[in-house]
Amino acid sequence: MKKIISSIIIAATLFSAITGCSTAPGVKVDTASVTASGNLSVYADWLTKRLTADGRLTEDTEIILGNGDKAAEYGISVDTLSDEGFIIRRTADSATLIFAKTDDGVDRGVRYYANYCADEGDLNVVKGEGPRIGKITIAGADLSEYVIVNTDPDDLPMVHAAEELREHLGSACGIYPEIVTEATGNAYAITLVRDADGSEYGDENFLIKSHDSGITITGGKYRGCMYGVYTFLEEYIGVRFYYKFGATSDRGDYSTTYIYEAEKIVIGASDIDYYGEGSIISRCGYSSSPYFSPALKYNGPMYDKPGNDNMYSHIYGTYGVAGNVTHGLHTIYFPGDDFAEWDPNYTAGKNPCFTNEDLFDELYRRVIADLDHRTNDLGELPMKERNMCCIDIAQLDTSSFCMCDDCMAVYKEEGATSGAVIRHANKMVEALSDTPYSDVYVGCFAYFGTTRPPKMTKPDDKVIVNYCFYITDDGKTMICANHSLGDPECETNKKFTDLYEQWCEISENTYIWYYPSVAYYFANTTQDVFKMYGDIQYLANCGTYGIMALQDDLDTSRIYFMKWYLLQRLMWDADMSYEEYTGHIKEFLFFNYGDGYELVFDYLELMDRVADGDGDCWAGIFSPPMYKLDFSKLKAEKDRILALHEGARRLARNTYEEEMIDALFSFSRYHIAIATHTDMWLNGSEEDRAWYKENLDTFVRENQGAILYLDWGGAWKYTPAPGSFDYDVNPIEWMHCNPAMSWDSDYNY
Ligand SMILES: [Zn+2]
Numbered sequence: 017m018k019k020i021i022s023s024i025i026i027a028a029t030l031f032s033a034i035t036g037c038s039t040a041p042g043v044k045v046d047t048a049s050v051t052a053s054g055n056l057s058v059y060a061d062w063l064t065k066r067l068t069a070d071g072r073l074t075e076d077t078e079i080i081l082g083n084g085d086k087a088a089e090y091g092i093s094v095d096t097l098s099d100e101g102f103i104i105r106r107t108a109d110s111a112t113l114i115f116a117k118t119d120d121g122v123d124r125g126v127r128y129y130a131n132y133c134a135d136e137g138d139l140n141v142v143k144g145e146g147p148r149i150g151k152i153t154i155a156g157a158d159l160s161e162y163v164i165v166n167t168d169p170d171d172l173p174m175v176h177a178a179e180e181l182r183e184h185l186g187s188a189c190g191i192y193p194e195i196v197t198e199a200t201g202n203a204y205a206i207t208l209v210r211d212a213d214g215s216e217y218g219d220e221n222f223l224i225k226s227h228d229s230g231i232t233i234t235g236g237k238y239r240g241c242m243y244g245v246y247t248f249l250e251e252y253i254g255v256r257f258y259y260k261f262g263a264t265s266d267r268g269d270y271s272t273t274y275i276y277e278a279e280k281i282v283i284g285a286s287d288i289d290y291y292g293e294g295s296i297i298s299r300c301g302y303s304s305s306p307y308f309s310p311a312l313k314y315n316g317p318m319y320d321k322p323g324n325d326n327m328y329s330h331i332y333g334t335y336g337v338a339g340n341v342t343h344g345l346h347t348i349y350f351p352g353d354d355f356a357e358w359d360p361n362y363t364a365g366k367n368p369c370f371t372n373e374d375l376f377d378e379l380y381r382r383v384i385a386d387l388d389h390r391t392n393d394l395g396e397l398p399m400k401e402r403n404m405c406c407i408d409i410a411q412l413d414t415s416s417f418c419m420c421d422d423c424m425a426v427y428k429e430e431g432a433t434s435g436a437v438i439r440h441a442n443k444m445v446e447a448l449s450d451t452p453y454s455d456v457y458v459g460c461f462a463y464f465g466t467t468r469p470p471k472m473t474k475p476d477d478k479v480i481v482n483y484c485f486y487i488t489d490d491g492k493t494m495i496c497a498n499h500s501l502g503d504p505e506c507e508t509n510k511k512f513t514d515l516y517e518q519w520c521e522i523s524e525n526t527y528i529w530y531y532p533s534v535a536y537y538f539a540n541t542t543q544d545v546f547k548m549y550g551d552i553q554y555l556a557n558c559g560t561y562g563i564m565a566l567q568d569d570l571d572t573s574r575i576y577f578m579k580w581y582l583l584q585r586l587m588w589d590a591d592m593s594y595e596e597y598t599g600h601i602k603e604f605l606f607f608n609y610g611d612g613y614e615l616v617f618d619y620l621e622l623m624d625r626v627a628d629g630d631g632d633c634w635a636g637i638f639s640p641p642m643y644k645l646d647f648s649k650l651k652a653e654k655d656r657i658l659a660l661h662e663g664a665r666r667l668a669r670n671t672y673e674e675e676m677i678d679a680l681f682s683f684s685r686y687h688i689a690i691a692t693h694t695d696m697w698l699n700g701s702e703e704d705r706a707w708y709k710e711n712l713d714t715f716v717r718e719n720q721g722a723i724l725y726l727d728w729g730g731a732w733k734y735t736p737a738p739g740s741f742d743y744d745v746n747p748i749e750w751m752h753c754n755p756a757m758s759w760d761s762d763y764n765y
């Protein structure tokens with residue numbers, strides 16, 4: 017008897033419809049128990065299809081899916097399972113039973129069965145029973161004997177560190193240690209200590225040390241202890257903080273954790289002596305994307321507190337130094353570009369005069385008013401005096417600068433336009449020095465017109481220079497995304513790194529703007545995954561203070577989440593080996609795509625090879641896909657790409673992962689259509705043409721809304737795949753690539 021029985025009536029209806037069971041012999045639908053536990057028929061349907069495809073569905077197959085009530089009928093309790101847990105059971109005289117507390121658990125159960133269980137013989141699989149970690153012992157004492165001592169409860173990141181430690185220990189093993197401010201009696205403790213003046217641990221460094229009465233984590237003045245806690249949880253408890261891809265989740269749901277299972281974790285009194293220090297001094301890889309991990313909550317501009325709307329650098333809600341700037345001169349202080357009132361030479365579309373005294377005085381007045389305003393706004397908050405860490409007086413988004421006699425004289429003396437900008441920033445530091453805001457840093461750009469450093473004037477210690485790895489001063493060359501920064505093969509990037517290194521010689525405070533996830537042609541979204549390793553190593557070796565990474569969250573493949581995660585891994589530890597780096601990639605892929613992560617990794621590597629072409633330079637942001645991808649090579653890999661996709665989706669642990677795999681691979685069908693258009697559609701056999709059409713139709717059908725490119729025409733516009741189209745036109749033309757960049761439009765790959 018073929019039986020896949022779901023436990024609810026609507027399930028029965030749908031199942032019947034899909035399998036045509038009114039005539040199919042042996043399919044029996046159980047309508048005896050109607051519960052409100054959700055629609056399980058989709059999982060029954062999935063399993064039916066999968067077993068049929070694999071030739072495993074026989075007359076004898078009898079599988080029963082269900083939630084709690086159904087399980088109870090068979091004397092099985094799912095009450096103690098986690099939401100992801102499931103039970104698979106089969107004895108000599110029973111059907112195969114797959115039960116779980118949640119629908120997701122059933123989903124995981126059927127997929128586990130399909131991938132790992134035999135069709136015959138006894139089965140007893142239990143997943144998700146009890147906490148992920150059975151027992152944690154530190155210095156000979158069970159975690160239940162421990163308290164968490166927060167020795168500086170007035171410091172918000174310390175409070176956060178203690179709460180996070182308690183929360184994640186609890187999630188891992190079920191024991192939530194009490195948080196206290198003083199150790200009492202002989203209690204064992206994990207003690208959090210803050211180096212308040214940063215004399216030993218700077219802003220963010222930390223030490224984790226185990227001893228006879230527990231563990232002490234000592235951290236630098238701003239976020240050191242918090243990082244120490246996260247590192248302790250990662251290194252010694254097996255917790256991972258990562259991002260979950262997701263098409264529809266609200267902000268915040270993206271950051272999540274994974275806990276490796278362990279029977280017990282034993283930490284001896286002398287086992288841990290771990291000193292942590294970031295490779296990039298400020299470890300918050302600040303991003304223009306609003307998504308952030310728990311490890312970033314108190315880390316930089318995303319620092320979430322009342323009065324801070326959390327976005328962008330015009331909000332000075334930063335706890336500690338974060339010096340990224342974004343054209344603040346006009347976005348913050350002169351939003352109407354009303355420079356002309358003070359600067360008679362000003363005309364729209366260029367930068368105002370950086371040597372004009374009246375304009376400087378007005379800017380200073382507005383800066384002070386703004387700092388006063390923000391101080392007052394922050395009201396009751398403790399540590400408010402630290403919240404104004406960096407002001408943004410950075411230039412406008414143009415390479416056109418003032419040509420007045422005074423400015424020209426400075427440019428000549430300094431051998432660079434940046435001379436006027438740096439003198440201007442230094443002057444602001446000087447002006448603030450006898451105000452309550454003398455600790456405030458002053459941020460400016462080295463960008464588009466000012467990338468060459470001045471010959472004479474050095475930036476003040478309180479000036480943060482934001483160097484943009486983006487475009488040359490003459491506007492002719494974009495940063496290359498096919499080579500890492502510092503790659504000797506790359507003449508393009510050398511133009512940028514030569515100048516950046518000169519900045520690093522005269523300033524300890526260099527931030528950079530970095531564009532690893534921005535592309536106007538989203539169809540190639542895997543770029544940068546591997547080359548980021550070399551980029552961050554280079555930047556760390558230069559002594560880079562901080563990184564502002566620009567991200568585009570319109571990429572429907574969602575792979576930018578991983579780039580963002582990897583960026584932070586590297587900022588933390590740029591010295592890791594390449595094997596460690598690819599290990600981080602694989603781990604992240606495992607969390608998001610399931611057991612087929614190696615296949616996904618192979619796809620990313622394959623795309624990297626296909627992207628490399630002949631080692632030409634191309635711009636990650638603007639270059640059309642014909643520069644970024646070698647479609648001839650891609651054509652040769654067509655079957656491999658499709659096989660990797662199919663293989664990975666078979667091993668997805670639940671529907672969500674399967675959808676994310678489809679999202680990642682979605683553009684591959686588009687790429688294949690571009691690569692095979694001439695061979696298979698224009699010149700192909702009937703069979704080829706049918707294959708071509710089905711492949712392209714699948715892409716269009718399954719990727720409604722997938723963004724292909726950012727339109728150039730006038731206003732910026734994100735454009736998806738077309739609803740209808742002419743099959744005789746190579747679909748690469750859907751992207752309307754910028755005709756200013758010439759290419760071979762034969763498209764015969
Ligand atoms: Zn001027």
Ligand SMILES: [Zn+2]
Nearest residue numbers: 496499506633
């Ligand atoms: Zn290059």
